[in-house]
Amino acid sequence: MTISKWLGGLLSNWGVNDSWSTFILYLIGSAVLGTVALLFTLLFIWAERKIIGRLQDRYGPNRVGPWGIFQSVADMVKIFIKEHIIPSGVDPGPYHLAPIIVVASVLMVLAIVPLSTTLLGSDLNVAVLFLLAVGGLGEVGIIMAGWGSNNKYALLSAFRASAQMISYEIPMAIVLLTIVILSGSMSMNDIVLAQDIPFIILLPLGALIFFIASIAENGRAPFDLAEAESELVAGFNIEYSGLKFGMFYVADFLRAFISAVIFSTLFLGGWRGPGAESIPALGIVYLIIKSLLVWFLGVWIRGSLPRYRIDQMMKINWKFLTPLAILLLVVVMLAGKLVESAGSTIQAFTLIGLNLILLAISMWILRKNETRVEIIEVGSRDRPVARPDNILTKNPRGG
Amino acid sequence: MLNQWLYIGIFVVISVFLPGVAILLARILSPKKPNAIKNSVYECGVETFDKTWIQFRIQYYLYALVFLIFDVETVFLFPFAVAYNQVPLFMVMEAIIFIAILMGGFLYIWRKGALTWR
Numbered sequence: 001m002t003i004s005k006w007l008g009g010l011l012s013n014w015g016v017n018d019s020w021s022t023f024i025l026y027l028i029g030s031a032v033l034g035t036v037a038l039l040f041t042l043l044f045i046w047a048e049r050k051i052i053g054r055l056q057d058r059y060g061p062n063r064v065g066p067w068g069i070f071q072s073v074a075d076m077v078k079i080f081i082k083e084h085i086i087p088s089g090v091d092p093g094p095y096h097l098a099p100i101i102v103v104a105s106v107l108m109v110l111a112i113v114p115l116s117t118t119l120l121g122s123d124l125n126v127a128v129l130f131l132l133a134v135g136g137l138g139e140v141g142i143i144m145a146g147w148g149s150n151n152k153y154a155l156l157s158a159f160r161a162s163a164q165m166i167s168y169e170i171p172m173a174i175v176l177l178t179i180v181i182l183s184g185s186m187s188m189n190d191i192v193l194a195q196d197i198p199f200i201i202l203l204p205l206g207a208l209i210f211f212i213a214s215i216a217e218n219g220r221a222p223f224d225l226a227e228a229e230s231e232l233v234a235g236f237n238i239e240y241s242g243l244k245f246g247m248f249y250v251a252d253f254l255r256a257f258i259s260a261v262i263f264s265t266l267f268l269g270g271w272r273g274p275g276a277e278s279i280p281a282l283g284i285v286y287l288i289i290k291s292l293l294v295w296f297l298g299v300w301i302r303g304s305l306p307r308y309r310i311d312q313m314m315k316i317n318w319k320f321l322t323p324l325a326i327l328l329l330v331v332v333m334l335a336g337k338l339v340e341s342a343g344s345t346i347q348a349f350t351l352i353g354l355n356l357i358l359l360a361i362s363m364w365i366l367r368k369n370e371t372r373v374e375i376i377e378v379g380s381r382d383r384p385v386a387r388p389d390n391i392l393t394k395n396p397r398g399g
Numbered sequence: 400m401l402n403q404w405l406y407i408g409i410f411v412v413i414s415v416f417l418p419g420v421a422i423l424l425a426r427i428l429s430p431k432k433p434n435a436i437k438n439s440v441y442e443c444g445v446e447t448f449d450k451t452w453i454q455f456r457i458q459y460y461l462y463a464l465v466f467l468i469f470d471v472e473t474v475f476l477f478p479f480a481v482a483y484n485q486v487p488l489f490m491v492m493e494a495i496i497f498i499a500i501l502m503g504g505f506l507y508i509w510r511k512g513a514l515t516w517r
Contacts (some may be wrong), residue, residue, distance in 0.1 A: 022402060023409075030410040034417050083430050088438045107414035111407055122406040129477065130407070132433040147488035150451045151440050159459050166466040173473040219496075238441055247418050311516035318514040320467070326502065330495055337488045390449045 034107050042072040048253060048299050055303035059364050061137075066347035076246070082240040089151065094148030099240065099247035102141035106255045108134045114189045115262055116271045116283025127188040131262065132169065136216065138255075139165045142226075142236050145248070149239035154252045157235040160310065161219060161226035167214040167317045174325040175210045176334050178203060181264055192270035194337070197348055200267040203332075205355045205362075209325050214259045215298060216317070222305040223313055236332045259297050324362055331358065461513045465505075472501050 046061060046069055053060020061068030086095070112127040124130055139162045146158020180186055182202065183194035200207040216223040237248040264270060268290045271283030295349030306318070331354050339350050406418050440447040479486070508514060 023405070026406045027413075028404075030406065030413045034410075034413050038417060080425050081430075082425075082429050083432065084426055085433070085437055088435075089440065099422065100415055102420040104411070105413040108418070109413060111410035111414075122403040122410070124403050124407065127515045148450070152443075152447070152451055153441070154452055155455075159455055159509075163459050163462050167462060170466060170469045177473055177476055177480050180477060181483045184484045186477065186481055204508050226457070233441070233443075242429055243422050246425075247422065250513065285491075319509070323502075323505075326498060332482070332499060333491050336483070337491045369413075376468065381517065397423045 008344040013186045020289065021100040030111070033110055036259075037254060038103075038108055041250050041257075042076060044257050044295075045072040045075075046248075046252050048256070050303075051299050052205055055300065060191065070154075079243055079246040082242040084244060087239050089150040090239065091150065092260050095145035096148075096244075098141050098145035098148060098278060099244045099251075102138060102251045103254075104195050105134055105141055106139035106251045106258055108137070109258050109262065112268060113265055113287075114192055115276055116280040116288060123185050123187055123189045125185070128180060128186040128191075132173055132176070135165075135169060135172075138251075146236040146353070147242070149236070151239050153233045154236050154238050154305065157226050157232045157238075160232075161236060164223065164225055164310075164313065165217055166313060168213045168321075170211050171317065172217065172322040172323070174329050175203075175206045176266075177214070178206050178325075178329050181329075181332060181336065188265060192265060192272060195269040195272060198267060198269040200271075202348060202351045203267070203328075204352070204357055205324070205328055205359045207263075208359075209321055209328070210267065211263060211294075211297075212321065213317075214263060215301065216313070218255050218298075220256060220298065221302040222307050224307060225310050225313060227327040243379040256298055258292065258297060261287065263294045268294070301392070305365035320362070326356070328355070328358060335337075458517065465508055465513065466499070469506065472498070 048072070050060040050068065061071035064074050069249075109131065111122050112124055112130055114123070129229055142161045142165070143158050146154045146156075146161075149155075150183040159282045179191060179199060183191045183198060185194070201359055211392065219226050226232070227237075237245055240248060264287060270290075273282065273286035277282040332351065336347070337352050339347050342350075440451075475497075477492065479490075483491075
């Protein structure tokens with residue numbers, strides 16, 4: 001990167017020795033990346049509110065600035081100067097540390113994402129393990145928030161959230177394993193470089209499992225059990241106010257985007273695209289465009305699907321996604337070895353074919369186990385209530 | 400290689416530092432007018448009853464246990480996955496047997512009903 005070279009030159013001209021200038025460069029780089037990510041969250045919050053508003057036939061924020069674009073800035077200023085109410089009887093250590101840890105766990109993921117050919121934070125050779133470990137840190141933050149707040153709703157919500165998050169980490173980790181098998185390395189940059197054909201084409205089923213798991217991991221609708229308003233009021237952050245609550249809020253919205261970044265790095269080829277090798281800046285643009293697409297898909301799902309019950313959610317994970325992911329892993333492992341000598345084209349087609357067959361089988365199993373819910377109408381014999389023309393009501397008398 | 404870890408270390412410090420400083424600043428800027436009612440534990444209109452830190456359901460513990468087994472399994476399989484391109488078919492079969500044994504355990508848990516939320 002030219003800027004880092006220029007800065008390095010500047011520092012060595014000032015007589016700073018080499019290792020110190022590396023240190024300073026890293027410090028500046030990470031500070032800039034972290035701050036930019038946190039500031040961009042304001043934009044994401046606005047965009048998400050606006051998109052969900054439009055999806056649900058509302059205007060969304062539309063007062064402050066053009067299209068309400070400064071709404072989240074105004075919110076931030078307001079939340080910044082609100083009083084921090086610390087309820088009596090909290091456990092001070094966990095209570096005060098939790099928002100910091102939750103935000104940190106989200107930000108840390110950015111350290112391993114390769115942004116373009118030359119601009120990559122850290123080309124760690126165990127980046128995939130780092131990803132899983134940092135994912136676990138978020139759970140620690142949430143458990144601390146729930147435990148520290150001395151509130152039953154918060155505690156219950158924290159248990160639920162952590163049960164959900166650790167459950168959905170399993171299919172995620174197994175799909176990551178499949179990716180590591182295909183790319184032969186745990187470094188994020190090597191995974192990107194291995195994607196001459198993006199992995200979403202080679203592993204459509206894996207991508208689907210990973211996407212569902214990452215939505216659940218973020219605790220977003222339809223998997224937002226942790227903040228089910230009707231049962232748990234607000235979730236694990238109920239006793240937080242002021243900027244401490246704001247931090248949970250920021251972490252939530254930022255995590256949605258960062259998991260989209262991870263998805264596009266792992267499955268959509270990251271920074272790769274036409275001309276990205278020669279012009280590094282294009283790589284960042286490609287990465288952001290891909291991530292925005294994935295992020296939009298997540299917001300769309302959030303805006304359209306109702307929430308699952310907790311037993312349904314656990315069932316989907318343990319009795320469907322996990323066995324399917326393990327089956328996929330075994331199939332990829334076997335297929336890769338059996339057609340190893342056949343050349344890369346045939347290998348690719350075998351993988352795609354096997355994925356689609358698995359997908360078809362799993363869809364068939366799902367369809368077989370589907371329980372059709374009949375919609376019961378409320379009405380009387382003399383005054384039948386206007387029946388919605390629902391295709392699910394086969395019985396003309398309803399019920 | 401050490402440089403990569405240095406970057407991770409700096410990033411960890413920065414990502415703890417940024418929200419920490421923001422909260423500290425907000426703490427200084429914000430008004431402080433606590434009173435007993437305001438500081439009471441949130442409950443739906445009534446005073447909260449008994450302790451919060453009580454025994455929790457065994458269900459969560461079971462899920463955590465199953466999670467642990469699977470997580471350790473994946474961690475064991477990661478080195479194998481990295482070396483996948485160099486290993487012969489025989490070793491792949493061994494890995495599959497390893498997974499199959501774990502799946503036996505998974506089936507046992509499933510049949511026992513530990514995966515059903517009650």
